[in-house]
Amino acid sequence: MKKTLTAALTLGAGLLAGCSMxxxxxxxxxxxxxxxxxxxxxxxxxxxxxxxxxxxxxxxxxxxxxxxxxxxxxxxxxxxxxxxxxxxxxxxxxxxxxxxxxxxxxxxxxxxxxxxxxxxxxxxxxxxxxxxxxxxxxxxxxxxxxxxxxxxxxxxxxxxxxxxxxxxxxxxxxxxxxxxxxxxxxxxxxxxxxxxxxxxxxxxxxxxxxxxGSVTGTVTITPTPGTTAPGTGTPGTTQPGTTLPGSGQPVASQGVRVSFTELASGTNAAVTTSSVQVAATQGAVSALYGLAYGRQTGTPAVPSVTAGSTVVGVFLGQRPTGGYSVRVTGASAQNGVLTLTAEVRSPGAGSITTQAITSPWTLVRVPGAYREVRVVDAQGNPLPTGAGGGQTR
Incomplete structure (x- = not known):
């Protein structure tokens, strides 16, 4: 019995030694x-x-x-x-x-x-x-x-x-x-x-x-009859599927690619719900910049907008963390309708994200005037709306 116990202990010690890290x-x-x-x-x-x-x-x-x-x-x-x-x-x-x-x-x-x-x-x-x-x-x-x-x-x-x-x-x-x-x-x-x-x-x-000590100016916005501006009741706002304010310029009517310029992007807009904002006048563009930079106490200089061009703001709405962004990747026009293709990024599983509420946005400028503006993803589906939504790249 004693020999058996000794043998078992020896065997156990050997097994443990074999399992050592x-x-x-x-x-x-x-x-x-x-x-x-x-x-x-x-x-x-x-x-x-x-x-x-x-x-x-x-x-x-x-x-x-x-x-x-x-x-x-x-x-x-x-x-x-x-x-x-x-x-x-x-x-x-x-x-x-x-x-x-x-x-x-x-x-x-x-x-x-x-x-x-x-x-x-x-x-x-x-x-x-x-x-x-x-x-x-x-x-x-x-x-x-x-x-x-x-x-x-x-x-x-x-x-x-x-x-x-x-x-x-x-x-x-x-x-x-x-x-x-x-x-x-x-x-x-x-x-x-x-x-x-x-x-x-x-x-x-x-x-x-x-x-x-810096001098800040005040922008005076002159309403265009029958139009509204970003969140202010003055020129230039539209939601997905609604018409763009007329600007007196020819409306694009061909199904062709349209060049675009990204003016600015960020993650802390004053707009907390998903929306598409459109500006066709200098005053409306200034108001749009105010919305985009609304959570900051300083707004960069607003670029000049030439007659016949349109500025579109794509706002994702509120998100619970960092790691979300939106950018326009393409533009086309047909029968007076401007379609922007946008890429929406959201943090993947295990991403490092800042624990702060964000509101991502981007502003782009396109030549021409349009009666309607639509924003879609790469598959042609309407951009998701509603706070808390999102799309994985």
């Missing part, structure tokens, strides 16, 4: 801690499966399964998938506000960073710049390749994060001291050959303001 070869772990408008810990696990289908490591209190990487915007070269996802992601702790930023109509920034010696980056939703100082007034931005150089991120990690934050409107990102944030380093088993940490504070909805 060895992890992948060349194990490295990099993490970025996001605070503020996005509260998430994102962990990249690098390694070599050494010819096996899977491996495992312990991250904090969780044992995770590692396999070959999966297609994902956050997947970077050399990393493994974690429990079927490109990265390991868990919430971060809340922190007190660290950053305040405004941008004025001259393109200068006023920045307050409650953190020592951090770098501050800014994006308007399309391109990135690095500010000339971490705090101060009248700061300028220098165009940069996204978040490269932020904390301890590799270039590929910085590129992936930079791309994830685009199309979410104007936001600023400050580099924090990773040693002082509330989330401690993860315990990793087996011990990795390299462990990198980067902490970032994300400020969404950066406002554009009119600088002190």
């Amino acid at each position: 060895t992890g992948p070869g060349n194990l490295r772990v990099h993490e970025v801690l996001l605070y503020g408008g996005t509260q998430e810990r994102i962990v990249w696990v690098y390694g070599d499966l050494r010819g096996t289908a899977q491996s495992s490591v312990k991250l904090g209190s969780a044992t995770v399964e590692l396999r070959a990487q999966v297609p994902d915007p956050l997947a970077v070269a050399g990393t493994l998938s974690v429990n079927g996802r490109a990265t390991y992601r868990v919430p971060t702790a809340a922190v007190t506000p660290k950053l305040a930023v405004t941008r004025d109509t001259r393109g200068l920034f006023d920045v307050t960073l409650n953190e020592a010696a951090g770098t501050v980056f800014y994006t308007d939703g399309r391109a990135w710049s690095r500010l000339s100082a971490a705090s101060g007034a009248g700061l300028r931005g220098t165009a940069v390749a996204g978040l490269r150089g932020a904390g301890n991120l590799t270039e590929t990690e910085a590129d992936a994060l930079s791309a994830a934050f685009l199309n979410q409107g104007p936001l600023a990102v400050a580099v924090l001291n990773e040693a002082t944030v509330p989330d401690p380093a993860l315990t990793v088993e087996p011990r990795p050959g390299e462990y990198r940490r980067t902490a970032l504070y994300v400020l969404s909805g950066v406002r554009t303001v009119v600088p002190a």
Whole structure:
């Protein structure tokens, strides 16, 4: 009996030894801690499966399964998938506000960073710049390749994060001291050959303001008989399926492609329901810009609109997070009807999104005047209406 028990214990110890966690070869772990408008810990696990289908490591209190990487915007070269996802992601702790930023109509920034010696980056939703100082007034931005150089991120990690934050409107990102944030380093088993940490504070909805002492004018809108303007009762508004105000110009009547120019796009319109707004006069265009930039205290200069051209605003309405956008990809006209093809983007599963209510919009200018304006998707279906709707790219 004693020999049998001893043999069983020996066998059990051998089995346990065989199941010990060895992890992948060349194990490295990099993490970025996001605070503020996005509260998430994102962990990249690098390694070599050494010819096996899977491996495992312990991250904090969780044992995770590692396999070959999966297609994902956050997947970077050399990393493994974690429990079927490109990265390991868990919430971060809340922190007190660290950053305040405004941008004025001259393109200068006023920045307050409650953190020592951090770098501050800014994006308007399309391109990135690095500010000339971490705090101060009248700061300028220098165009940069996204978040490269932020904390301890590799270039590929910085590129992936930079791309994830685009199309979410104007936001600023400050580099924090990773040693002082509330989330401690993860315990990793087996011990990795390299462990990198980067902490970032994300400020969404950066406002554009009119600088002190600037002279602002008042736009006087002269009504055109029988027309209405964007949300004001003055020239230029239409909803999908209604007629465009007449402008005294010839109405397009051929089924042909129409050139168009994107004037501006953003994510914080005053319009909170889905609509299509049309302006055929200079005054109406000014009112349309007021709607598009209504949640900001400064509106960029309104472009001049020549006689016989039309400006169309496509407003998606209110959305619960960042990551939504709309852009016009094509235009055609037939029998006085202008049809715009629009692409609506919404955040995919697992996307990094700022936790702020947004109202995406775009303004385009087209030559000619039209009795009706329609907006459709790539399949020719009417653009979805109603707050909270949306379309996956």
